[in-house]
Each structure stands twice: as structure tokens, then as C-alpha cells.
Amino acid sequence: MARLKLATVWLGGCSGCHMSFLDMDEWLIDLAQAADIVYSPFVDAKEFPDNVDATLVEGAVANEDHFNLARQIRKRSRWVISFGDCAVTGNVTAMRNYFGGAKEVLDRGYVELATQKPAWPSDPGVLPTLLDRVVPLHQVIPVDFYIPGCPPPAGRIRKVLSALIEGKEPHLEGDDIRFG
Amino acid sequence: MAVRTLTINEKLVSAPEGATILQAARENGIDIPTLCQLDGLSTVGACRLCLVEVGPSGRLQAACVTQVAEEMVVRTETPKLREYRKMIIELLLTERNHVCAVCVANHHCELQDLAVKLGVDHVRFEYLHPHLAVDVSHELFGIDHNRCVLCTRCVRICDEIEGVHTWDVSGRGTNARIISDLNQPWGESPTCTSCGKCVQACPTGAIFRQGSTVAEMEKDRQRLRFLLTAREKREWLV
Amino acid sequence: MDLHELNDIAADQRAAQKPCVIRCCMAAGCQSAGSVAVLKALQQAVTEAGKQNTVEVRSVGCLRLCCQGPLVQTDPDQRMFQKVRPEQAPSLVSTLDGRTTDAEPCDPNAPFFALQANVVLVNSGRIDPEQIEHYIAADGYAALARALTEMTPQDVVEAVTRSGLRGRGGAGYPTGVKWSLVARSKGDRKYVVCNADEGDPGAFMNRSVLESDPHSVLEGMAIAGYAVGASQGYIYIRGEYPLATQRLQTAIRQAGRLRLLGTHILNTAFDFRIDIRIGAGAFVCGEETALMASIMGERGTPRPRPPYPAESGLWGCPTLINNVETFANIPQIIRRGPEWFASIGTPKSTGTKVFALTGKVRNTGLVEVPLGTPLRVLVEDIGGGSPSGKIKAVQTGGPSGGCVPAHLLDTPVDYESLAAVGSIMGSGGLIVMDEANNMVDVARFFMGFCMDESCGKCIPCRAGTVQLHRLLTRILDRKATRRDLAVLEQLCGMVKETSLCGLGQTAPNPVLSTLRHFRHEYEALLRDE
Ligand SMILES: Cc1cc2nc3c(=O)[nH]c(=O)nc-3n(C[C@H](O)[C@H](O)[C@H](O)COP(=O)(O)O)c2cc1C
Ligand code: SF4
Ligand code: SF4
Ligand code: SF4
Ligand code: FES
Numbered sequence: 034m035a036r037l038k039l040a041t042v043w044l045g046g047c048s049g050c051h052m053s054f055l056d057m058d059e060w061l062i063d064l065a066q067a068a069d070i071v072y073s074p075f076v077d078a079k080e081f082p083d084n085v086d087a088t089l090v091e092g093a094v095a096n097e098d099h100f101n102l103a104r105q106i107r108k109r110s111r112w113v114i115s116f117g118d119c120a121v122t123g124n125v126t127a128m129r130n131y132f133g134g135a136k137e138v139l140d141r142g143y144v145e146l147a148t149q150k151p152a153w154p155s156d157p158g159v160l161p162t163l164l165d166r167v168v169p170l171h172q173v174i175p176v177d178f179y180i181p182g183c184p185p186p187a188g189r190i191r192k193v194l195s196a197l198i199e200g201k202e203p204h205l206e207g208d209d210i211r212f213g
Numbered sequence: 214m215a216v217r218t219l220t221i222n223e224k225l226v227s228a229p230e231g232a233t234i235l236q237a238a239r240e241n242g243i244d245i246p247t248l249c250q251l252d253g254l255s256t257v258g259a260c261r262l263c264l265v266e267v268g269p270s271g272r273l274q275a276a277c278v279t280q281v282a283e284e285m286v287v288r289t290e291t292p293k294l295r296e297y298r299k300m301i302i303e304l305l306l307t308e309r310n311h312v313c314a315v316c317v318a319n320h321h322c323e324l325q326d327l328a329v330k331l332g333v334d335h336v337r338f339e340y341l342h343p344h345l346a347v348d349v350s351h352e353l354f355g356i357d358h359n360r361c362v363l364c365t366r367c368v369r370i371c372d373e374i375e376g377v378h379t380w381d382v383s384g385r386g387t388n389a390r391i392i393s394d395l396n397q398p399w400g401e402s403p404t405c406t407s408c409g410k411c412v413q414a415c416p417t418g419a420i421f422r423q424g425s426t427v428a429e430m431e432k433d434r435q436r437l438r439f440l441l442t443a444r445e446k447r448e449w450l451v
Numbered sequence: 452m453d454l455h456e457l458n459d460i461a462a463d464q465r466a467a468q469k470p471c472v473i474r475c476c477m478a479a480g481c482q483s484a485g486s487v488a489v490l491k492a493l494q495q496a497v498t499e500a501g502k503q504n505t506v507e508v509r510s511v512g513c514l515r516l517c518c519q520g521p522l523v524q525t526d527p528d529q530r531m532f533q534k535v536r537p538e539q540a541p542s543l544v545s546t547l548d549g550r551t552t553d554a555e556p557c558d559p560n561a562p563f564f565a566l567q568a569n570v571v572l573v574n575s576g577r578i579d580p581e582q583i584e585h586y587i588a589a590d591g592y593a594a595l596a597r598a599l600t601e602m603t604p605q606d607v608v609e610a611v612t613r614s615g616l617r618g619r620g621g622a623g624y625p626t627g628v629k630w631s632l633v634a635r636s637k638g639d640r641k642y643v644v645c646n647a648d649e650g651d652p653g654a655f656m657n658r659s660v661l662e663s664d665p666h667s668v669l670e671g672m673a674i675a676g677y678a679v680g681a682s683q684g685y686i687y688i689r690g691e692y693p694l695a696t697q698r699l700q701t702a703i704r705q706a707g708r709l710r711l712l713g714t715h716i717l718n719t720a721f722d723f724r725i726d727i728r729i730g731a732g733a734f735v736c737g738e739e740t741a742l743m744a745s746i747m748g749e750r751g752t753p754r755p756r757p758p759y760p761a762e763s764g765l766w767g768c769p770t771l772i773n774n775v776e777t778f779a780n781i782p783q784i785i786r787r788g789p790e791w792f793a794s795i796g797t798p799k800s801t802g803t804k805v806f807a808l809t810g811k812v813r814n815t816g817l818v819e820v821p822l823g824t825p826l827r828v829l830v831e832d833i834g835g836g837s838p839s840g841k842i843k844a845v846q847t848g849g850p851s852g853g854c855v856p857a858h859l860l861d862t863p864v865d866y867e868s869l870a871a872v873g874s875i876m877g878s879g880g881l882i883v884m885d886e887a888n889n890m891v892d893v894a895r896f897f898m899g900f901c902m903d904e905s906c907g908k909c910i911p912c913r914a915g916t917v918q919l920h921r922l923l924t925r926i927l928d929r930k931a932t933r934r935d936l937a938v939l940e941q942l943c944g945m946v947k948e949t950s951l952c953g954l955g956q957t958a959p960n961p962v963l964s965t966l967r968h969f970r971h972e973y974e975a976l977l978r979d980e
Contacts, residue, residue, distance in 0.1 A: 183314035213313025389907030
């Protein structure tokens with residue numbers, strides 16, 4: 034069987050979903066035998082490659098970098114999978130939306146709460162341009178599958194990856210789709 | 214008592230006259246999802262989760278308020294009902310801020326359980342992210358409007374069982390809010406007896422005991438049953 | 452008061468009638484255009500001309516062509532003037548002597564007037580609504596007298612049934628059937644409720660009836676009370692109608708003084724009292740169960756039916772609830788006979804209907820036509836067409852209704868035909884739209900209304916209308932894709948089928964009907980995925 038070309042991406046999230054991925058422990062060895070991780074915080078690829086079979090996306094879409102990467106991922110992946118509550122619902126990352134738009138959030142973070150030099154960082158490249166609202170991944174691109182959970186327990190991730198390796202459509206139900 | 218015979222999901226069942234479809238179904242082991250209904254309280258038919266298809270036309274009726282009738286034909290699980298129930302949960306999840314990961318009721322929440330049961334693994338609508346208050350002025354309890362689904366179980370239990378009517382609803386549409394007394398902070402309520410019944414009745418993390426942190430707010434729904442049995446039958450059964 | 456005294460009042464009033472009458476509209480529309488000053492100036496001009504003994508200046512209800520107010524009409528020569536200013540009063544009075552006036556004439560034989568019917572509005576613009584004698588002289592309370600003295604309650608129900616009258620509040624439920632349900636319901640106390648909450652945007656039919664002829668509604672309610680066995684009536688009127696409320700109060704007081712309301716009405720054993728309850732401006736309080744909750748002093752939210760009000764309404768008692776216009780039809784059905792009424796309109800939609808004609812149409816105002824009249828007659832002949840030349844669609848039924856596209860303008864206005872083209876009769880709002888109106892925008896306007904007016908009790912309506920409004924906004928902002936359009940359609944179906952009350956159940960209608968007739972306008976706004 035052809036090896037699965039797998040990517041994982043970290044957008045606006047806490048990396049907890051990736052930690053949970055690592056919690057799959059010894060099954061990671063099985064995974065390594067069946068799949069190539071072609072792009073991920075775990076590996077050292079700079080550019081999101083072409084022809085990816087499945088991409089797990091952690092995190093909500095919070096800034097323009099996320100937005101552009103998400104569109105690129107969609108173009109280059111057969112399966113896009115929302116990985117964890119932030120990608121699926123916006124979750125904690127989207128709690129900044131209660132404050133209002135990007136300006137209110139930056140003011141709160143860099144001005145109101147600052148103890149020294151209250152000002153937005155001005156050096157180029159320090160701050161990606163924030164979107165006005167944080168949104169779940171599927172509001173930006175079509176998503177094929179969802180793995181809820183904050184973080185999704187390792188067993189849940191494994192069920193989905195096993196199915197993909199076997200060339201089957203993943204399926205989660207019951208407690209495996211519980212948010213939180 | 215007169216008995217009515219009806220069909221639920223192709224199965225013949227009987228129920229006493231005056232019983233609701235929901236009671237008849239539960240009596241026969243048929244599960245219908247509910248949210249605003251709570252045994253022992255009056256019914257309001259508000260959440261619409263218990264809708265079932267009735268009769269040859271498949272008209273949707275709320276099982277919790279519709280009485281059984283002779284030769285009634287009821288379907289509780291059809292693709293349409295499944296889809297509509299799912300949408301109801303999705304709508305609730307968008308309307309306020311149900312961030313399960315940081316909620317006191319995580320893993321002990323009826324809304325979260327319903328999402329699991331009905332297969333909601335993502336939400337197709339836009340999240341509204343309203344800015345809502347948390348009132349922790351009461352010395353024992355708190356109310357977090359971010360988690361409220363406006364089921365009015367708190368309103369009814371406080372009015373009908375505790376006999377106090379601290380809670381009510383103000384405003385309309387999506388701006389409707391649960392308020393205590395004349396929209397005062399709960400801690401300043403002159404009517405609240407601090408009995409804690411609303412804490413137990415609330416299906417989500419909206420009303421909680423102070424000091425509970427994430428996932429700690431377990432609710433005891435049997436408590437209401439216990440009170441009612443004690444009151445009506447003078448039996449103190451745990 | 453008995454029948455003879457009633458006849459005496461009518462005769463006295465007719466005898467006292469001066470040969471000339473100048474009728475000045477004092478309904479809310481013309482008042483806001485300045486008719487109070489016009490009325491004063493006319494009275495003064497009559498006095499100054501020394502004609503007090505031959506000319507009566509009468510404050511009347513709606514003369515219908517509201518867009519041209521203040522309106523004044525003279526009798527017996529039937530001349531009509533529009534946009535009258537107080538300084539024109541002296542010359543206007545002088546026309547009674549055949550002189551000329553610079554007041555702008557208005558042709559009472561124009562299609563706007565000539566094509567209209569006169570059943571519900573028969574007294575509107577003719578009698579002074581604040582004088583019960585005027586109403587009595589126009590055969591008022593004769594129907595109540597006949598019902599009480601010549602008919603049994605069953606006869607009355609039977610007559611209403613035979614007339615084919617259907618509820619004018621929106622749903623078109625057969626009035627006779629409803630009356631017989633309440634009449635047969637068991638209960639020591641029963642109630643009659645008049646729904647005057649009229650909340651549809653742009654609708655003012657009920658307000659005009661109450662301002663122009665309040666006694667017809669009181670008489671209809673009293674007849675209903677007799678027919679179903681109720682001795683207490685309530686009129687639930689919205690707080691935004693102060694003039695109508697004041698005229699109702701006056702009318703109730705006058706009728707009480709003449710023992711046409713109260714105890715031993717017309718020297719019979721029948722007692723019937725009417726009280727007014729004022730709403731606080733929530734659209735949902737027009738829904739019958741919410742309205743009753745509000746009357747009982749509770750939060751005005753609907754509850755699931757059954758039980759229907761006919762079985763368990765106010766304070767758990769059988770309650771008859773009808774619309775203003777429904778009640779206003781009753782006296783004539785009793786007086787002129789159900790067969791006469793049934794001969795107007797179509798077999799399944801008998802009688803007339805009052806419409807509030809607004810939007811992109813030349814003549815806006817109050818219009819009464821026999822049911823079954825083609826929409827085209829209403830908007831092109833009576834309404835005079837659109838000033839821009841091309842009508843695109845007509846919205847009937849307000850926020851619960853739908854758009855009828857121009858190519859279907861020959862649709863007759865009756866309950867079934869409107870339903871067949873995806874709209875409803877509703878309570879009588881008629882909004883004309885031309886090419887400048889984007890139909891998606893129209894749909895969003897009505898959705899915004901329903902979203903703001905949702906009571907918030909049930910989830911599909913409370914949260915669903917918000918999402919529908921957002922989806923429509925996304926489409927209008929050209930940010931929506933085909934996926935969004937599919938979600939919009941799905942959610943419309945869900946909100947319609949699962950909402951608790953009529954507000955939510957009909958909220959998607961404007962979207963569904965514009966999708967049906969103007970889908971291309973939605974599609975043109977979509978972007979690629
Ligand atoms: C949201 C909503 C608003 C309504 N508003 C009115 C109203 O303003 N006036 C009215 O007569 N009926 C209104 N209705 C209809 C009433 O519930 C009721 O059907 C009607 O008053 C019955 O009178 P009828 O049989 O004479 O039409 C409304 C219904 C709904 C669902
Ligand atoms: S604690 Fe008891 S009295 Fe106080 S609001 Fe809750 S139910 Fe009512
Ligand atoms: S506070 Fe809790 S019980 Fe009260 S309406 Fe909200 S969700 Fe229901
Ligand atoms: S449909 Fe709307 S107005 Fe009617 S009960 Fe539900 S929320 Fe209230
Ligand atoms: S449980 Fe029946 S409507 Fe909520």
C-alpha cells in the first residue's frame with residue numbers, strides 16, 4: 034500500500050492538540066511505518082508541500098497568516114481535518130471576540146495591560162495582521178472531517194489516523210465527538 | 214383510568230389518558246431528547262428538541278406537551294427529526310459562549326451530552342460571541358449568562374417548587390436574559406432563600422456553586438425527584 | 452334603552468341633519484398632515500359666513516387616500532379636496548354656494564374610489580366616530596337589537612357560519628366554526644377578545660377601523676358575546692394607537708350610557724361589558740396565546756396549542772378571539788343577512804377585505820375591495836401603478852407573507868390563490884416594489900423584523916432568525932457561497948417546521964417566496980468557494 038502523506042499544522046491554538054498527538058506513544062512507531070509526515074511542527078519543512086493526503090489542522094483562524102496557510106492547505110490536501118476544539122469551534126482562541134475587533138484586542142493586550150511602554154509593536158514581522166474575528170477553520174475553507182476535544186484524547190486521534198492509513202473514511206461517534 | 218393505545222416507532226404501546234407522548238415513550242423505553250422539560254416542573258415546550266412526527270402527515274409536535282390519543286401514530290427517530298434536533302443544538306452553541314474546555318460543567322452538562330448524542334461534531338452557523346455578564350454577587354452561587362440556554366428550568370423550579378419566583382426572563386429574542394427579581398444582582402435579591410434548587414435544575418454550567426472550577430460542577434437531578442416524592446407522598450426516599 | 456328608543460335616536464339624529472356637511476378626516480394619518488387646524492379653520496369659516504344653521508363641519512374617520520391628506524369632502528355635492536390648508540377654509544366653504552376655491556380638488560370618481568367596496572368601511576369618513584348618535588342613525592346597534600330580540604345564540608352562530616366569513620387577523624380560520632366551538636365549550640365564564648394589536652410593518656387597517664367606526668367593533672363583540680355566552684369582552688390594543696384607544700374609550704362610555712353595553716342590554720337579560728387592555732408594543736403579543744398571557748398580566752409569550760383558546764383561554768375559561776375587522780363585519784352580516792354577505796367575493800373567500808396599500812405606488816392609503824379582486828386591479832387601477840413605471844412584485848401578508856412577482860399580478864386576492872403562489876392573505880398589508888428594490892434586501896428587512904420581535908422562548912425562532920439574518924447579510928455583502936445558500940434553505944425549513952408559534956413558523960416565508968420567484972437575484976450575489 035502507498036504510504037500516507039500526512040501533514041499537521043498549528044494555527045491559533047495552544048499546541049495541546051499536538052501534545053496529545055505525541056501521547057499516542059508507541060503507536061507513533063506504527064504510524065511512522067505507514068505514513069510520511071511531510072509537514073508539521075514536529076518536522077523541519079519550511080513550505081507546505083503539494084499532494085498531501087491528509088492534513089490535521091490545530092487551532093482557530095486568528096490572523097492573516099493563518100488565513101493564507103489555510104487556503105494553501107486546502108489546495109494541496111485531499112483531506113483537511115479540523116483537529117481539536119479551537120479548529121472546530123474557535124474555542125478559547127475565539128474568546129477574544131467578546132472584546133470586539135482586532136483593534137480592541139491589541140489595545141487591551143499592548144496598551145491597557147502594559148506596565149511599561151504601552152504601544153503596539155511596530156517592528157515589521159513581529160505581529161501578523163489579526164483578523165477582526167477569530168473563526169473556526171470550516172468558516173474559511175471546506176473541511177472534510179472533525180476531531181473535537183480540548184485536546185482530543187490520543188485514542189480519538191489514533192482512530193482517525195488508523196482509518197486513513199487503511200484508506201477508509203474516518204468515523205467518530207458517541208463520546209469520541211465530545212467537545213471540551 | 215382510561216387507557217389510550219397508540220403506536221410509537223411501529224410499536225403498539227398504551228398509556229393512561231392525559232399522559233404526554235414523552236411519558237408514554239419513556240415508560241416504554243423509547244428515548245426522546247429533551248432539554249427544557251424536567252420531571253416535576255410544568256412544561257413549556259420551548260426547546261423543541263422533543264419534536265416527533267405525528268400522524269400520516271408527519272406533523273411535528275412537541276412530545277413533552279402533546280397528549281396521547283387513541284390510534285395516534287408517532288415516529289420519534291426519522292432523518293428529518295435527527296437533522297432538525299442537530300440544528301437546534303448547533304443554534305444553541307452559536308448563540309452564547311459555550312466554551313466547554315473552560316466550563317465548570319464540562320462533562321456534566323446536558324447540552325454537551327445532547328451534542329454527543331445527536332452527532333454534533335461541528336457547527337455550521339456563525340458563532341455570535343456576545344459579550345455577557347457573570348454574576349457572582351450571591352455568597353454561595355453564581356450565574357454565568359454565557360452558558361445559559363434560556364430553558365427557564367431555574368425560573369420554574371424557583372417558582373413552582375421553592376415557591377419564591379426569584380428568577381424570570383427579561384428582554385426578547387436573542388437579547389432575552391434570566392434576571393433575578395427586578396433585574397438586581399442575585400446577591401441583593403430579597404427573595405432568594407439560597408435553597409440551591411436552581412443550581413441543580415440548570416442543565417448547563419450557567420448556574421453553579423461558587424468555588425467550582427472547570428469540570429467540577431456536578432449536578433444532582435435526583436434532588437428534585439426526592440423533594441417531590443417527599444412532598445407528595447411523605448416518603449423520604451434517597 | 453329598548454328598540455323603540457333606539458329607533459327614536461336614529462330618527463332624531465336624521466331629522467337634525469343639516470342640509471350641508473363638510474367632512475374633514477380626523478384619523479391619525481390626516482391629523483399628522485395637519486387636519487386638526489383644517490377642521491378648526493373650517494368651523495370658523497362656516498361661522499364667519501353665517502352658515503351655522505345649514506352647514507355642519509364634521510370630524511370623520513378615514514377618507515382612504517391617506518397620501519394626499521388632509522382630506523375634506525362636502526355633502527351633498529360630493530366634492531373632495533386634498534392637501535387642504537387652513538387658509539383655504541373660507542374659499543372651500545364658499546364652494547357650497549357654487550363659488551371657486553384654490554383648494555386642490557380630488558376626483559371622488561377616480562378608480563381609487565370607484566373600484567372600492569363599502570362594507571367594513573361603510574361608515575368610515577361619513578360619520579363622526581365620537582358620536583354614538585351618528586352610528587345609530589346609520590343603522591348602528593340594529594343588528595345587536597335583532598340578535599337579542601329575534602334570534603337565539605345558535606341562530607347567530609348559524610348566520611355567521613352561513614356568511615362564510617373567515618378571520619381577518621391572518622390565518623383565515625372560519626369565524627362561524629370558531630364561534631360554535633366557543634359556544635359549545637363548557638364553562639361558567641367565557642370571554643370575548645378583540646385583537647387590535649396590529650403589528651405588521653406598514654399595516655394600519657385595524658387602526659383606521661377603530662378610529663373611524665369604533666362602535667361597529669363594539670357591536671360585533673357584543674353580538675359575539677351573546678352568541679357564545681360571554682359577558683365580558685376585552686380589546687387588546689397596542690400602545691402605539693393612542694387616538695384609536697381614546698375613541699374606543701369614548702365609544703364604550705357612550706354605549707354604556709345608552710345601555711348598549713353593560714347590564715340588561717336593550718332591556719334583555721343579556722349582560723356584556725368591554726374593557727380595554729393596552730399592549731406595550733411587542734409584535735408577538737398579537738399571537739393569541741401571548742395576547743391572553745399579556746391580558747392576564749404575565750409576560751407576553753406564546754404557549755403551545757392545544758389547548759386552543761376556544762377550550763382554555765383567559766384564566767382557563769373558553770375564550771373567543773377575533774380580529775378587529777372580523778368583528779366589524781358582524782353587524783352587517785346580522786342586519787343584511789348572511790346570504791348578502793356571501794354574495795360578495797368568491798365562494799370560499801366571502802366578503803371584502805381592507806388593505807393598507809403602501810410602497811412604490813402612486814396612491815397609498817386604505818383600500819377595501821371584494822375578495823377575489825385581482826392584485827393587478829388593486830395595485831395598477833386603484834393604486835395607480837408605480838411612479839417609476841414598472842412594478843416588480845407585491846408583498847402581501849407582511850413579515851409572515853411572501854412576494855407575488857409582477858407576472859402573477861392577475862392572481863385573485865383570496866386565501867387559496869395567494870397561498871398557491873407562495874404568499875398569504877395575512878392581515879392586509881400590501882407593499883408594492885419596483886425595480887429599485889433588491890429582493891434579497893427585502894427578505895432581509897422582514898427577517899430583521901422577525902429577529903427583533905421574536906419573543907425568545909423557543910430556540911429555532913430565537914437563534915434561527917439571527918442566523919438567517921446573518922446569512923442574508925453575507926449574501927448581500929457578496930461573501931456567501933453556494934454552501935451558504937444551501938444552509939439558508941435548510942435553516943428556513945427547520946425554523947418553519949419546528950418553531951413554537953406562528954411568528955417563527957412564518958418568519959422564513961419572505962425568504963422562501965423570494966427564493967421561489969427571484970432565485971437569480973440570490974445567485975447573482977454569490978461568490979466562488
Ligand atoms: C406573531 C403573530 C402576530 C399576530 N398578530 C395579530 C394581530 O396583530 N392582529 C390579529 O388580529 N391577529 C394577529 N395574529 C393572529 C392571531 O393569533 C389570531 O389568529 C387572530 O387574532 C384570530 O382572529 P381571526 O380569526 O378573526 O383572524 C398574529 C399571529 C401571530 C403568530
Ligand atoms: S437558590 Fe432557591 S430561592 Fe434562590 S434563586 Fe435558586 S431556586 Fe430560587
Ligand atoms: S440559567 Fe440554567 S436553568 Fe436557567 S434558563 Fe439558563 S440554562 Fe436554563
Ligand atoms: S416562534 Fe418565536 S415568537 Fe413564537 S414562541 Fe418561538 S421564539 Fe417566541
Ligand atoms: S423538552 Fe419538549 S420542547 Fe423542550
